[in-house]
Amino acid sequence: MSSTDLDTPTRILHAALTLLEQPQAKLPTMSDIARAAGVSRQAVYLHFPGRTDLLVAATRYQDRMNNVAEALAPSRGARSGAERLDAFVTAWGNYIPKIYGVARAILAVMDTDPEAAAAWNTRMQDMREGCAAAVQALVADGTLPPHTDPEQATDLLWTLLSVRTWETLTQTCGWDQDCYIDTMRGLAMAALAQDVGALTDVLARPHRPA
Amino acid sequence: MSSTDLDTPTRILHAALTLLEQPQAKLPTMSDIARAAGVSRQAVYLHFPGRTDLLVAATRYQDRMNNVAEALAPSRGARSGAERLDAFVTAWGNYIPKIYGVARAILAVMDTDPEAAAAWNTRMQDMREGCAAAVQALVADGTLPPHTDPEQATDLLWTLLSVRTWETLTQTCGWDQDCYIDTMRGLAMAALAQDVGALTDVLARPHRPA
DNA sequence: TCAGCTGCTTGACACAGTGTCAATTGACAG
DNA sequence: CTGTCAATTGACACTGTGTCAAGCAGCTGA
Numbered sequence: 001m002s003s004t005d006l007d008t009p010t011r012i013l014h015a016a017l018t019l020l021e022q023p024q025a026k027l028p029t030m031s032d033i034a035r036a037a038g039v040s041r042q043a044v045y046l047h048f049p050g051r052t053d054l055l056v057a058a059t060r061y062q063d064r065m066n067n068v069a070e071a072l073a074p075s076r077g078a079r080s081g082a083e084r085l086d087a088f089v090t091a092w093g094n095y096i097p098k099i100y101g102v103a104r105a106i107l108a109v110m111d112t113d114p115e116a117a118a119a120w121n122t123r124m125q126d127m128r129e130g131c132a133a134a135v136q137a138l139v140a141d142g143t144l145p146p147h148t149d150p151e152q153a154t155d156l157l158w159t160l161l162s163v164r165t166w167e168t169l170t171q172t173c174g175w176d177q178d179c180y181i182d183t184m185r186g187l188a189m190a191a192l193a194q195d196v197g198a199l200t201d202v203l204a205r206p207h208r209p210a
Numbered sequence: 211m212s213s214t215d216l217d218t219p220t221r222i223l224h225a226a227l228t229l230l231e232q233p234q235a236k237l238p239t240m241s242d243i244a245r246a247a248g249v250s251r252q253a254v255y256l257h258f259p260g261r262t263d264l265l266v267a268a269t270r271y272q273d274r275m276n277n278v279a280e281a282l283a284p285s286r287g288a289r290s291g292a293e294r295l296d297a298f299v300t301a302w303g304n305y306i307p308k309i310y311g312v313a314r315a316i317l318a319v320m321d322t323d324p325e326a327a328a329a330w331n332t333r334m335q336d337m338r339e340g341c342a343a344a345v346q347a348l349v350a351d352g353t354l355p356p357h358t359d360p361e362q363a364t365d366l367l368w369t370l371l372s373v374r375t376w377e378t379l380t381q382t383c384g385w386d387q388d389c390y391i392d393t394m395r396g397l398a399m400a401a402l403a404q405d406v407g408a409l410t411d412v413l414a415r416p417h418r419p420a
Numbered sequence: 421t422c423a424g425c426t427g428c429t430t431g432a433c434a435c436a437g438t439g440t441c442a443a444t445t446g447a448c449a450g
Numbered sequence: 451c452t453g454t455c456a457a458t459t460g461a462c463a464c465t466g467t468g469t470c471a472a473g474c475a476g477c478t479g480a
Contacts, residue, residue: 008456027322029437040458045439104321111318112237121382155383156393164374172331173365183366190400218427239466250429255468 009047012037013061016054021101027108030054052109056119059102071095072130081137081144082193088134089161089188092127093181096166103163124158131157135192143193153192160187219257222247223271226264231311237318240264262319266329269312281305282340291347291354292403298344299371299398302337303391306376313373334368341367345402353403363402370397 006014015037019028030051034041048054072091078084096103103120110117132154138144144153159165161184169175169183189195216224225247229238240261244251258264282301288294306313313330320327342364348354354363369375371394379385379393399405 030439031437042440042459043457046457049439051438108318108321111314152389152393155379155385156397159375159378159383162374162378164372164378165369168369168372168374169365173369175365179362183362187366187397187401191397240468241466252430252469253428256428260468261466 008037008039008043010061012039012044012047012054013058016058017062017102020058020105023101027105052113052116052119055102055106055109055116056123059099059106059123062099062102066095066098068095068126075130075134078137081134081139081141082189082195084137085134085157085188085193086185088130089185090181092130092161093166093184094177096163097170097177100163100167104167107163124162127161128154128158131161138192145192145194148192157188157192160184160191218247218249218253220271222249222254222257222264223268226268227272227312230268230315233311237315262323262326262329265312265316265319265326266333269309269316269333272309272312276305276308278305278336285340285344288347291344291349291351292399292405294347295344295367295398295403296395298340299395300391302340302371303376303394304387306373307380307387310373310377314377317373334372337371338364338368341371348402355402355404358402367398367402370394370401 012033016028016033019025019032019036028036030044031041033054034044037044044054048057072088072095075084075087075091078087106116106120110120132150135144135150135153135157138153139150144150166180169180170177175183222243226238226243229235229242229246238246240254241251243264244254247254254264258267282298282305285294285298285301288297316326316330320330342360345354345360345363345367348363349360354360376390379390380387385393
């Protein structure tokens, strides 16, 4: 996968992603990214107004590479609402590790940079639509608890599936990715599809790698 | 509440907390804090090695002020495990808003400063003990789903009650504090005490202020 | 009354990182 | 050959953290 034939903006994005995806590494500076891309630091500013914009562009580039829409597609083929919820949780939960490197960098600047916060929130809006669609499917089925406000249910699902939650369980608590998925599936089913059995099964299984 | 009679380190902590608790404000610098405390910037470094240490000291000071141990005490008086879980979720959930200002500042530097991350994690360890105790009470009662790993259940509860989760629901989604509490109580009961009814009640109620 | 100590101040500096500017180079197209 | 475009070099301003040294004011004890 030589990147010599790519144009400069793409090479920069490519380099940024590579650095961001180093698991342990501290967040790269503009100099780091420029060096990794084989261009001068100023060349970066020639193509991206600033660090935040570069990070945001990197997420968009990454979404294009990973084809996030396609990854989340299977959930749309589900027949029942519960099935759809289950498929969505699985698909998104497995997508998070792919974007975590970049997400980490943006989440880090969000606290100080409102512009970054806005960009990340609109990016998460797409995921929220998936949540809303799953909730809607439950409504159509009548599976959602009676009188439940769909918007509130969507908020809840959206929060449960946030990158922060994934980060806490897998990075801080050291959970296995598969266990995270199973637990979130169970939790979502218990909370939104009144299926508490799904969760009790999961909590009985080992969740940390050796 | 004049602070003229306090010693300098306390005045600095006091000033830091006041600034940190401004809801909308951007995170204060060392200069901001010094100015607010009415001392020179260097005086701050005379008492605290660095910004991170000051923030950590501020949380400790705040815990002393708010008497966190006492706030969480009611949960220890509960008779059944479910009651205890419920009381703990309520107590902690209502404590979060009090510490959010400081928490925000520490969470912001955690991503770059491992020292801050370590400090925050040990601080959260105390809260985790409350989670573990509630889970243990459920185990004693036999209320926890059979074969459930208590440690995994603790991880899950700890994550659900994280400041980040509170932040997402109340700050980003705009939920009412009371609704947050009710939802978390219901979610915890559904997930750990097999009581799905607690949650369905809650989701039917309005959750955003006018 | 003076010496010495303590706590704080003033003002300077180094350093990292972001973002800006101007002059220059090199390649390529008309 | 000339203009244009992309990129380079090297400088600079700015913010924020953290360090250093000299000085000053007030208190204490001989």
